[in-house]
Amino acid sequence: MDNKEMINGIEVKTTKKRSQLAEIWRRLKKNKLAMVGLGILIILVLFAIFANVIADYDDVAIQQNTAIRRQGPSSSNWLGTDHLGRDIFARIIHGSRVSLLVGFVAVGFALIIGGLLGAIAGFYGGRIDNTIMRIMDVFLAIPSILLAIAIVAALGGNLFNLMIAVGVSSIPRYARIVRASVITVKDEEFIEAARAIGATDSRIIRKHIIPNALAPVIVQGTLGVAGAILSTSGLAFIGLGIPKPQPEWGAMLSDGREFLRHAPHITTFPGIAIMITILSLNLLGDGLRDALDPRLKQ
Helix, strand or coil, X not given: CEEEEEECCEEEEEECCCCHHHXXXXXXXXXXXXXXXXXXXXXXXXXXXXXHHHCCHHHHHCCCCHHHCCCCCCCCCCCCECXXXXXXXXXXXXXXXXXXXXXXXXXXXXXXXXXXXXXXXXXXXXXXXXXXXXXXXXXXXXXXXXXXXXXHHHHCCCHHXXXXXXXXXXXXXXXXXXXXXXXXXXXXXXXXXXXXXXXXXXXXXXXXXXXXXXXXXXXXXXXXHHHHHHHHHHHHHCCCCCCCCCCCHHHHHHHHHHHXXXXXXXXXXXXXXXXXXXXXXXXXXXXXXXXXXXXHCC
């Protein structure tokens, strides 16, 4: 950012250095698709936060009314009604709470646990690295959705267990990403300088290594939320999600598949909600990848 200052009566152009976050935001704003994804995601989050203001949960989202079941979109029911006469728009709005909450909490849990394990493995190496990564390899050998199914089936279907299942199945992915980033950072000169002044290993990991290894983790975390939402919907579709009648997008798809021929809107609109959410997160993740790439700095 250029500024003009008067020095000894002479106008001199000076350059004000941007903060790292400001520089990332500047590059992110240049990516139109990423901004579209961010805008859609903000709207979805606002819908989830103000769901009770937009549509009453008890009277509209879960209250059955068989007199108006399987009706198409209308002025009174914007997206129509399902097979039990419940308003689909209200159920999608309230279902966004479950999908977004599980997505963000599960990924946050996986980032913390996987990031810590990956940082320890990459920093110390040797037997510690081999032990941690071989355990991660065992988990990676099991498809994440199957691991999530096994955890939910063992613990029971509720919101907390759903977040645990999706989060645990994602830990190995983040552990490997953080480990690779730490290995590339730990031999840098500023790490050697921190050791020379007596910094402990825990402080070096927390204050120096992890902050400098965050870029790929942030990108993967954004894309991981999309994967977590898909896993949540998949588990709900096969009956391993949150208990009914609480609305959830995957369960809405499952409920409407019997009526796909005569009332396709019952499955179409929840499917579109999932598609738009995943698309917005992928667009934002791609934009963050470009914004955080130091090779693109100007």
